[in-house]
Amino acid sequence: MLTFFLFFALHTVDESGFQKLVNSHKGKVVLYDFWATWCTGCREEMPKLIVLENRLKARGFELVTVSADDPEQDAEADKVLKQFHAPEPGYRKQAVKDERFINAIDPQWSGALPALFLYDRNGRKVQSFIGETDPRIIEAAVSKLL
Amino acid sequence: MPRLIALAALAASLAFSQEFKLGSKVTDFTVRDPHGSPVKFSALRGPVTVVVFTSTNCPVSNAYNERMNAVYRDYSVKGVKFIFVNANQNESADEVAAHAKSVGFVFPVYKDPNNALADRFDAQVTPETYVIDSSGTLVYHGQIDDSRNEKRVQQQALRMALDAVLAGKPLTVAETKAFGCSIKRVRRAT
Numbered sequence: 001m002l003t004f005f006l007f008f009a010l011h012t013v014d015e016s017g018f019q020k021l022v023n024s025h026k027g028k029v030v031l032y033d034f035w036a037t038w039c040t041g042c043r044e045e046m047p048k049l050i051v052l053e054n055r056l057k058a059r060g061f062e063l064v065t066v067s068a069d070d071p072e073q074d075a076e077a078d079k080v081l082k083q084f085h086a087p088e089p090g091y092r093k094q095a096v097k098d099e100r101f102i103n104a105i106d107p108q109w110s111g112a113l114p115a116l117f118l119y120d121r122n123g124r125k126v127q128s129f130i131g132e133t134d135p136r137i138i139e140a141a142v143s144k145l146l
Numbered sequence: 147m148p149r150l151i152a153l154a155a156l157a158a159s160l161a162f163s164q165e166f167k168l169g170s171k172v173t174d175f176t177v178r179d180p181h182g183s184p185v186k187f188s189a190l191r192g193p194v195t196v197v198v199f200t201s202t203n204c205p206v207s208n209a210y211n212e213r214m215n216a217v218y219r220d221y222s223v224k225g226v227k228f229i230f231v232n233a234n235q236n237e238s239a240d241e242v243a244a245h246a247k248s249v250g251f252v253f254p255v256y257k258d259p260n261n262a263l264a265d266r267f268d269a270q271v272t273p274e275t276y277v278i279d280s281s282g283t284l285v286y287h288g289q290i291d292d293s294r295n296e297k298r299v300q301q302q303a304l305r306m307a308l309d310a311v312l313a314g315k316p317l318t319v320a321e322t323k324a325f326g327c328s329i330k331r332v333r334r335a336t
Contacts, residue, residue, distance in 0.1 A: 038205035038294075039327060068325045070295060097300075098292065099323045110270035112328035130270065131328035 009078050012094035015104035026123040028062045029145040034115040036068045037076045041132045042114040047084050048135045059146045067092040120145050164268030171282045175263050177231055177256035180243050192227030193280045194311050200230055201272040202237045202245035204327035209294045210273050211249045218253050221308050230255045233264035234330040261331045271326035277307050288322030
């Protein structure tokens with residue numbers, strides 16, 4: 001289920017909603033950036049990903065951010081997204097159990113952040129990047145799909 | 147670009163060279179004590195042993211500081227041995243010692259040079275825990291509990307695992323996941 005959160009720019013996405021989100025972006029190469037306000041590496045990485053999106057958007061590349069924060073951090077997450085001029089809308093996980101949400105995104109994923117999942121134009125997951133990753137490696141993988 | 151992709155593939159293959167898996171035997175390994183001296187698992191282990199990967203600056207790991215002290219206190223008296231390890235390459239031994247003192251850890255924190263132990267367990271996140279039974283078999287892998295925010299905790303998986311192992315009963319939950327900070331590894335491919 002995808003829902004709009006009233007007070008902030010964040011939309012919420014649950015386990016089943018993520019696949020709908022992926023389906024709605026078919027036709028684009030999409031990098032899903034799972035991050036959190038408490039994740040220093042995520043906050044360091046996100047501006048670089050936004051630069052990459054701005055550079056490759058015309059070729060069909062999109063960056064989608066999904067916060068792994070709890071609802072109590074919505075205001076802070078929104079502030080970070082606005083500060084970085086992140087693409088809108090930004091999403092926040094809405095999970096009854098985080099473990100179920102993590103497994104729905106990728107059963108191989110430990111839940112470690114930052115985590116990036118790259119999808120091709122057919123909505124097929126082709127690569128994941130767990131932990132801080134050299135931006136050149138991400139760009140190379142994205143460019144290969146464009 | 148092709149070289150970068152090849153390096154990424156190499157890094158991915160290295161990241162998944164897991165040796166200790168659920169149900170497998172945990173063989174001897176070495177960590178460094180707070181004085182920098184090597185200490186073997188065989189010298190630290192007990193009838194039941196818990197290995198916990200921690201961090202000095204990960205907010206999720208730090209949210210568990212008091213819970214780590216509590217689980218250590220509650221289960222040490224039952225004979226469980228704990229090996230708290232810092233495998234982050236961007237956190238020095240001095241920082242680990244200073245952090246342990248400042249947050250009031252009641253246990254030592256060992257260092258894992260070059261994240262060799264984290265690689266053998268394929269530990270990815272802090273905090274992340276492993277329970278080894280008396281036969282040396284890895285019987286639980288996962289989180290201390292299911293929420294960084296104590297008010298949201300629904301399942302204390304590590305305590306459940308320890309209670310089961312100590313009682314000689316099968317584990318109802320052998321593996322769990324939760325969000326946490328990635329372990330900062332040494333860069334092997336440059």
